[in-house]
Amino acid sequence: MKFVTEFRDRELVEREAKRIHQVVTRPWRIMEVCGGQTHALLRYGLVSLLPEQVKLIHGPGCPVCVTPIEVLDCAVALAEQQGAILCSFGDMLKIPASNGNLFQCRARGGDVRVVDSPLEALSLAQQNPHREVVFLAVGFETTAPAHALAVLQARELGLSNFSLLVSHYLVPPALRLILSNPKAQVDGFLAAGHVCTVMGAEEYRPIVEEFQVPIVVTGFEPVDLMQGIRMVVEQLEAGRAELENQYVRSVATQGNPTARAAIAQVFEPIKQNWRGLGSYDESGLGLRADFAHFDARKKFNLNLVPAAANSCLGGDIMMGIKKPWDCEKFGNECSPDHPLGAPMVSAEGACAAYFKYEMTEKPT
Amino acid sequence: MNQDNSRIILAHGNGGKLQADLLANWIFPEWGGVVLPADRDSQIMPWSSSQLVMSTDSFVVDPLFFPGGDIGHLAVCGTTNDLAMSGAEPRFLMCSFILEEGLPLNDLRRVARSIGQVARELKLQIVGGDLKVVERGKGDGMFINTSGVGCLRGGKTPGPERLRPGQRVLVSGDLGRHGLVVLLSREGIQFTSELQSDCAPLWPAVRALQDAAIDLKCLRDLTRGGLATALHELAQSSGQSFLIHENHLPLLEPARGACEVLGIEAVYLASEGTMLVVVDEEDVAPTLEILRARSGHQLACEIGQVVSTNPDLGPETRLQAEWGAPRRLGPLLYEALPRIC
Incomplete structure (x- = not known):
């Protein structure tokens, strides 16, 4: 298949791996930021092609993993107590909230719909003028443009029964957070190619300079990932710390100006709570005051009540401090069919990926 | 008074005149060439094989019509395929409908036609079934259940x-x-x-x-x-x-x-x-x-x-x-x- 098979070419992958073996002289810890990259690394068995010195740390770039339970509790309350039509991407339905997940909420009578796009939720609002339709808008910079466009369209259409329950996150603050934690010890990053397709790569340059850490914008196919890792290792071995772009076929320097403009028009940076990691200033996106009437939290006067903490090690796992197998519940009490924490829920969560690809024990 | 005769109404499921007309006009003609035995509450069928194979399946696909098939097509293939997977020749089929009030009769006819086509292709006898209508909003257009009986043809049974x-x-x-x-x-x-x-x-x-x-x-x-x-x-x-x-x-x-x-x-x-x-x-x-x-x-x-x-x-x-x-x-x-x- 054009533009796919070329990037899964075994010879090219092996050539990159060989180069990594040639240049590496000491241990390095490299974080792939995005859960999609984690999944691909394990699915294609790329980790086994790397020299022992190169360790990959699986970062916090999975929206399902970082969305706090209290946001899901709000979603359940909207569907059950406010009688709203609660629309969400499919993955979010599986995450356990304080009182069961959204599938269970639906079974109790909550009107929960799976949609593929926020625009589908918008159509539902048009078709059901007498009902409130709330879209659970979670994600990083990748989903933000579509969410922004949905709000702009809703305004244009004059829809008063449509709103977003927003839980949006930004990648650069997460990298700063990880780099500021002395326990995390990350030597270099593979930045998420799709996030940079939207935002461009320049916002990572200050991080590279401030922390003297190599960041390589990287794609999601085996050749992309191997090449990205090779570029980080080469920088580290040469004592360089630069911003490089492996994913040139998709990432332009300025990103996608139309998408960025939509985000900037609708959203503004806010203090955001990351599940397992804590709250940080300007680490997320919230609706601007102009669009407050599309904000479900304000509209329905929802209070985020901090949910009881459970014993999930998700935060430490996303910081690279612990591996899934360091958790005593991993693979026993906690598995994809009975997830106790978010990294086991999403297919892109580190725990689910480790479970699926049988990395259940620390290699000896 | 204007009457909309193009859709399923609750009375189509009451077992009376309207139901008999529905079957006679909208379903059975599409099953032409398929042997329908005498009208009775249960069917008596000839059987000589030593081993009989049974299977049942319910079909709730949404949408009812999709590129390459429809719920009727699926309902016959699904059950007869299950029989075939035991190496059995599909012989008899029971076919039951649960219809939602408001279903266009033409949709019912299209589905019945698909059922008839596959049945003829397989030389399958449709020996009975059932038809019920539920109120609007209580079904999803149409649900179908089929039950099939087949016979083993000799040789070793796959399993x-x-x-x-x-x-x-x-x-x-x-x-x-x-x-x-x-x-x-x-x-x-x-x-x-x-x-x-x-x-x-x-x-x-x-x-x-x-x-x-x-x-x-x-x-x-x-x-x-x-x-x-x-x-x-x-x-x-x-x-x-x-x-x-x-x-x-x-x-x-x-x-x-x-x-x-x-x-x-x-x-x-x-x-x-x-x-x-x-x-x-x-x-x-x-x-x-x-x-x-x-x-x-x-x-x-x-x-x-x-x-x-x-x-x-x-x-x-x-x-x-x-x-x-x-x-x-x-x-x-x-x-x-x-x-x-």
Whole structure:
């Protein structure tokens, strides 16, 4: 298949791996930021092609993993107590909230719909003028443009029964957070190619300079990932710390100006709570005051009540401090069919990926 | 007074005059050529075979009509395919409808027509059924249940108990088309117009293999949960394991592309006219020759083999990619698609 098979070419992958073996002289810890990259690394068995010195740390770039339970509790309350039509991407339905997940909420009578796009939720609002339709808008910079466009369209259409329950996150603050934690010890990053397709790569340059850490914008196919890792290792071995772009076929320097403009028009940076990691200033996106009437939290006067903490090690796992197998519940009490924490829920969560690809024990 | 006679109303399900007219005018004519026995509360059928095979299935697919088929087509194929997977010739079918008030009668006729077409193709007798109507909002247009009776034709019956290491695993055609088509038509996503459901009766292919005296060790249709789930179930019930080669899996190019874009693994997508066939190594070539000569099975190929089970790991299915260690394939966990059959 054009533009796919070329990037899964075994010879090219092996050539990159060989180069990594040639240049590496000491241990390095490299974080792939995005859960999609984690999944691909394990699915294609790329980790086994790397020299022992190169360790990959699986970062916090999975929206399902970082969305706090209290946001899901709000979603359940909207569907059950406010009688709203609660629309969400499919993955979010599986995450356990304080009182069961959204599938269970639906079974109790909550009107929960799976949609593929926020625009589908918008159509539902048009078709059901007498009902409130709330879209659970979670994600990083990748989903933000579509969410922004949905709000702009809703305004244009004059829809008063449509709103977003927003839980949006930004990648650069997460990298700063990880780099500021002395326990995390990350030597270099593979930045998420799709996030940079939207935002461009320049916002990572200050991080590279401030922390003297190599960041390589990287794609999601085996050749992309191997090449990205090779570029980080080469920088580290040469004592360089630069911003490089492996994913040139998709990432332009300025990103996608139309998408960025939509985000900037609708959203503004806010203090955001990351599940397992804590709250940080300007680490997320919230609706601007102009669009407050599309904000479900304000509209329905929802209070985020901090949910009881459970014993999930998700935060430490996303910081690279612990591996899934360091958790005593991993693979026993906690598995994809009975997830106790978010990294086991999403297919892109580190725990689910480790479970699926049988990395259940620390290699000896 | 204006009357809208084009839709199902509650009285169509009351067992009285309207129901009799509905059956006589909208359903039975579409089953013409299919033998309908005398009208009575239960059917008496001739039976001489020593072993009878039964199967039942309910169909709630949304949408009712999709590229390459409809719920009626699916309802006959689904149940008769289950009979064929035991090596049985489908003989009799019971067909029951639950209709939602407001269903266009023309939709009912189209579905009945599909049922009649497959039944004629299979020389299947429809010996009875039922029809109920539920209030608007209490159904989803139409649900169908079919129950089938078939008879074994002699020879060894295929089944998981006959699986042994070394046997070869074949598929009778490309994977995942039905699941994908239903998903795409439900979500209104249009990748390409050429992708059609593979929904089709499997009995003709099974009979052709039996006629050629192929020793069919095991057959399994790849419906809900797809290839991965079928293999998982076979491994669990047989105690044997499977090794499947990812780059042997037949997929149409548009299906491959749709899976990439949607992030779906094709091994979990349902087929409704594709089966797994396990045979001894020497039977691989004749089996593929017979299958590939038949419409709908041109892409039949060998995808892997039965292997002995590692006692530490238990029965399992592994998928070997082009490089790296073979990864374990579990059963489908959460339905990616709400309702597909």
